[in-house]
Amino acid sequence: xxxxxxxxxCAALLSVSALTVAGMALPRAAAIEAASSTRQANVDTFxxxxxxxxxxxxxxxxGVSYVYGRFNEFSGEINWDAVDPTxxxxxxxxKATSVDTNSNGRDNHLRGPDFFDTAxxxxxxxxxxxxxxxxxxKFEVExxxxxxxxxxPINVTIEKVGLADxxxxxxxxxxxxxFTVKRSDFGMTYGIDGAVSDEVTIMLAFECGVGGR
Amino acid sequence: xxxxIQKQLVWAMAMPLGIAIVCMVIAWRPWQREKRESxxxxxxxxxxxxxxxxxxxxxINKWPAxxxxxxxxxxxxxxxxxxxxxxxxxxxxxxxxxxxxxxVLCAAVSWFMLSKGFRSGHTNGVLLAWGSGQTMAAxxxxxxxxxxxxxxxxxxxxxxxxxxxxxxxxxFLKGSSGKLAQLAGVLSASLGGAxxxxxxxxxxxxxxxxxxxxxPLYCALILYSWQYDKPFGTPVILAAAPLVLWIAEWRESFTxxxxxxxxxxxxxxxxxxxxxxxxxxQASGESLY
Numbered sequence: 001x002x003x004x005x006x007x008x009x010c011a012a013l014l015s016v017s018a019l020t021v022a023g024m025a026l027p028r029a030a031a032i033e034a035a036s037s038t039r040q041a042n043v044d045t046f047x048x049x050x051x052x053x054x055x056x057x058x059x060x061x062x063g064v065s066y067v068y069g070r071f072n073e074f075s076g077e078i079n080w081d082a083v084d085p086t087x088x089x090x091x092x093x094x095k096a097t098s099v100d101t102n103s104n105g106r107d108n109h110l111r112g113p114d115f116f117d118t119a120x121x122x123x124x125x126x127x128x129x130x131x132x133x134x135x136x137x138k139f140e141v142e143x144x145x146x147x148x149x150x151x152x153p154i155n156v157t158i159e160k161v162g163l164a165d166x167x168x169x170x171x172x173x174x175x176x177x178x179f180t181v182k183r184s185d186f187g188m189t190y191g192i193d194g195a196v197s198d199e200v201t202i203m204l205a206f207e208c209g210v211g212g213r
Numbered sequence: 214x215x216x217x218i219q220k221q222l223v224w225a226m227a228m229p230l231g232i233a234i235v236c237m238v239i240a241w242r243p244w245q246r247e248k249r250e251s252x253x254x255x256x257x258x259x260x261x262x263x264x265x266x267x268x269x270x271x272x273i274n275k276w277p278a279x280x281x282x283x284x285x286x287x288x289x290x291x292x293x294x295x296x297x298x299x300x301x302x303x304x305x306x307x308x309x310x311x312x313x314x315x316x317v318l319c320a321a322v323s324w325f326m327l328s329k330g331f332r333s334g335h336t337n338g339v340l341l342a343w344g345s346g347q348t349m350a351a352x353x354x355x356x357x358x359x360x361x362x363x364x365x366x367x368x369x370x371x372x373x374x375x376x377x378x379x380x381x382x383x384x385f386l387k388g389s390s391g392k393l394a395q396l397a398g399v400l401s402a403s404l405g406g407a408x409x410x411x412x413x414x415x416x417x418x419x420x421x422x423x424x425x426x427x428x429p430l431y432c433a434l435i436l437y438s439w440q441y442d443k444p445f446g447t448p449v450i451l452a453a454a455p456l457v458l459w460i461a462e463w464r465e466s467f468t469x470x471x472x473x474x475x476x477x478x479x480x481x482x483x484x485x486x487x488x489x490x491x492x493x494x495q496a497s498g499e500s501l502y
Contacts, residue, residue, distance in 0.1 A: 113437060
């Protein structure tokens, strides 16, 4: 009888200990899950609205003037973390075939082997790899730019122009940035001796909506 | 701008021409008059055209990426491979091995110069048909021209090819690619250098070397521009143009030689006229930039 009671006592003690440990862990797991849900709840996925966005570039022509052009077809997605800005992610895709400089002959030339070579590299891609806050509404974004089939790392400064609930449009995010790249870094060397500058300034203005609106 | 023009004249024309002349002279040794008939410098043609083209290519385009990332990079690679194939053709080997090497190079040119967009947008069956057709067309032009070169030494073949590719350069320029026009100009200048040496050394042959670089590069340039140029049939005209050299083959006279050389340019001019005709309908700006 004594041995039986001892065994029952040990089993009860072990059970109570297990229950205690489980009880301590449960709130922590719940807290972790709650935190994850909270973080997901803080992240909005915005899609670029092409009708209210612009992708524009300029180059120096013959060393005397700037010639501007734009791309008419592009898309992208931005995951915007309201709590932790370093977790923002940006992905944008531009169709190189949609280049438009208000001149059919020049646009055909730009699509050809001398410049974008769109038959082989129809898409220009940007994917962010890291974000740092740099004060105010500005962010330093590290990313990879794929242009003319060549991928290079670049750093750009992006400004949050605005974030608000717009009547009948929902939540809207506005971003803008301007940066300069050397097209020769991406294998586009035609005309850099003087006709068309090596440096290309790219100006982006995106308005994005949640759910693709 | 002056620097640009100087660069074009020196590196894209004078240097390839000069390099081709030097290579041909070293290979064919025109000063060895007493041993003239025994000197065979077939390998000189491959080195002349290949090295001349590579120097001009790097001057215009800078060094290619490795692995190749664009059509330009493949042009450089095909020039290097062409030199190797040209050297191999200058040594004795069974015909079937020689033809096999040519087929492999033509197939590589056909495959890699087809744009990624074309390759990804068609089924395997269509790609096989396109690739096979292009491969056989390039192989046919090369082999028939090689046969002609074995029968006929002297400057007519390199000179005709030089003029033809120079005319094709204008075609590429009007088809919205100054870069391909420049590269065709480099190839034309190299062939011109070989032709100049052949004018003073009549036993110089274009066979077993020179054509191994010139024809694959020429076909590669046409295929690269094909995705952008109109109308559709003009690349076919350009590719078949070298076979015009077979015309008047039965005549042995100076007039026949001149006529043969000039006749090779006619298909390129036809292609250019067709291209310009198609461009007349487009409202386009004057400047290429």
